[in-house]
Amino acid sequence: TSKSSCQVFKVPELNSNKFLGPVIRMSLPSFSGCTEYNPHLLKYSCQIECRIRAVQPAEVSGPSLPPKIDTEKSSECQSFDITDTTTREVRENERNLSISVMLSKPILALEFNCLKMQVEAPIVVSPCSKYILKRS
Numbered sequence: 001t002s003k004s005s006c007q008v009f010k011v012p013e014l015n016s017n018k019f020l021g022p023v024i025r026m027s028l029p030s031f032s033g034c035t036e037y038n039p040h041l042l043k044y045s046c047q048i049e050c051r052i053r054a055v056q057p058a059e060v061s062g063p064s065l066p067p068k069i070d071t072e073k074s075s076e077c078q079s080f081d082i083t084d085t086t087t088r089e090v091r092e093n094e095r096n097l098s099i100s101v102m103l104s105k106p107i108l109a110l111e112f113n114c115l116k117m118q119v120e121a122p123i124v125v126s127p128c129s130k131y132i133l134k135r136s
Contacts, residue, residue: 021053
């Protein structure tokens, strides 16, 4: 069964004036690597330019209540792996936290327009130690 998640609805704008907002430029570094497949730490440089403006926050509605689970289980279903239960609980907790964030009151809603992004080729920063590779 699939679980429903939050639904997001765009709120109609009160002012139809489509002022695009100021141009902003950002440089965002990003790292990857240090894996068994790529033992080097790689740095990427991402340049972003766009127009940004404040907009009306979207309306978010929570998921419908999940159906009640029958607490009486057949004898074959009563034997279960504790690891599976723990994994299920962790995933459910992560899902609930995500829903809580989605349903929280928005502080600011921004719209990004005219987005331009340029990503440079990666640069090898340093080789990772074998200790780090064994832990991952």
